[in-house]
Amino acid sequence: MAEHDRRALGRRLTELQVHGVVDPAVPGNPGRRGGAGPSDHRALSIDGTTVMVPVYNAVAGSSPYRLDTAAGGGLEVSGPEAMALAVETPPEPRFYGLATAEGIPYRSIALLHGRDVLATTLLQTCIRFRDRTQSCQFCAIEQSLEDGRTLVRKTPEQVAEVAEAAVRLDGVRQLVLTTGTPNSDDRGARLMAETAAAVKARVDLPIQAQCEPPDDPAWYRRMKDAGVDSLGMHLEVVEEEVRRRILPGKSELGLERYMEAFAEAVAVFGRGQVSTYLLAGLGDSAASIIAASERLIALGVYPFVVPFVPIAGTPLEAHPAPSTDFMVAVYTAVGDRLRASDLRSEAMAAGCAKCGACSALSLFEASP
Numbered sequence: 003m004a005e006h007d008r009r010a011l012g013r014r015l016t017e018l019q020v021h022g023v024v025d026p027a028v029p030g031n032p033g034r035r036g037g038a039g040p041s042d043h044r045a046l047s048i049d050g051t052t053v054m055v056p057v058y059n060a061v062a063g064s065s066p067y068r069l070d071t072a073a074g075g076g077l078e079v080s081g082p083e084a085m086a087l088a089v090e091t092p093p094e095p096r097f098y099g100l101a102t103a104e105g106i107p108y109r110s111i112a113l114l115h116g117r118d119v120l121a122t123t124l125l126q127t128c129i130r131f132r133d134r135t136q137s138c139q140f141c142a143i144e145q146s147l148e149d150g151r152t153l154v155r156k157t158p159e160q161v162a163e164v165a166e167a168a169v170r171l172d173g174v175r176q177l178v179l180t181t182g183t184p185n186s187d188d189r190g191a192r193l194m195a196e197t198a199a200a201v202k203a204r205v206d207l208p209i210q211a212q213c214e215p216p217d218d219p220a221w222y223r224r225m226k227d228a229g230v231d232s233l234g235m236h237l238e239v240v241e242e243e244v245r246r247r248i249l250p251g252k253s254e255l256g257l258e259r260y261m262e263a264f265a266e267a268v269a270v271f272g273r274g275q276v277s278t279y280l281l282a283g284l285g286d287s288a289a290s291i292i293a294a295s296e297r298l299i300a301l302g303v304y305p306f307v308v309p310f311v312p313i314a315g316t317p318l319e320a321h322p323a324p325s326t327d328f329m330v331a332v333y334t335a336v337g338d339r340l341r342a343s344d345l346r347s348e349a350m351a352a353g354c355a356k357c358g359a360c361s362a363l364s365l366f367e368a369s370p
């Protein structure tokens with residue numbers, strides 16, 4: 003695809019990601035509500051690119067875009083200016099039909115994200131969540147516990163069992179492990195290492211672990227030796243005032259502490275195998291996001307910029323998503339800087355930046 007077409011597609015996908023689509027329960031993998039990270043969305047494939055598009059939050063309910071059956075068969079997203087975009091919804095994965103010997107449905111242990119990513123939240127609770135004045139204001143990590151959709155804690159053996167089935171039955175190509183932050187100074191790294199070791203003993207699947215920076219940098223080596231291929235430590239937002247407002251608890255770990263942790267992690271995992279989420283639209287200026295991305299790229303960390311998507315039931319559920327123009331300006335600047343660097347989303351072993359479905363950044367990063 004020519005660069006101009008790729009960026010035009012990037013703008014179009016961004017438009018859908020910031021507005022969401024009205025979805026009258028079209029068949030296919032229904033996606034997910036609540037939980038950790040971006041949520042309330044489902045996967046749509048457009049022109050061969052799979053993106054996660056909000057369908058369950060308040061924004062999507064009043065979106066000018068609508069997912070429906072096309073007159074000639076298939077599916078389409080229709081919207082303003084007589085737009086009609088052919089889309090596909092990935093089918094429900096086959097492993098969703100299975101359960102463990104104790105009767106726990108596999109889909110309570112891990113979910114399919116995008117087209118070929120298995121993802122799970124190892125610990126569905128977080129030290130920061132019980133007190134909503136301390137929790138990350140966009141997060142819904144404990145919400146999916148309320149109606150029994152998931153388990154509080156997934157054991158390494160459970161994740162390994164589901165990973166093996168997802169590879170065999172659905173061709174899953176990578177595993178993303180995230181976690182709520184436990185009350186221990188490894189900040190989840192131990193859980194990541196134990197789970198990666200159990201998975202790798204059963205199936206050869208690239209793994210990204212995601213956690214807060216552990217106090218002891220020896221955990222990076224322990225995670226890598228256990229089978230973690232890439233690491234995500236998520237800044238989310240970067241300006242001091244925005245960090246305090248959006249991440250009241252997590253911002254106790256200052257930006258400079260994160261930068262130090264990134265350098266330590268890159269020394270173990272290598273340039274381009276460490277990444278961070280940057281949620282655009284929560285108050286950081288475009289200039290701040292671009293400057294932080296430049297600094298991260300210099301350290302060897304992939305800045306995975308995604309539009310903030312409000313999740314129902316969180317303190318930010320009524321916070322507006324960023325505009326398409328804002329996102330495209332940030333993507334264009336960060337994409338240019340990535341292109342001039344040695345970092346590429348597709349070169350990551352595993353992880354959100356490699357999957358890319360929550361962002362259009364990779365369409366702006368790719369070389370002509």
Ligand code: SF4
Nearest residue numbers: 115116354357359360
């Ligand atoms: S980018 Fe990350 S959170 Fe988004 S669909 Fe892919 S693996 Fe899941």
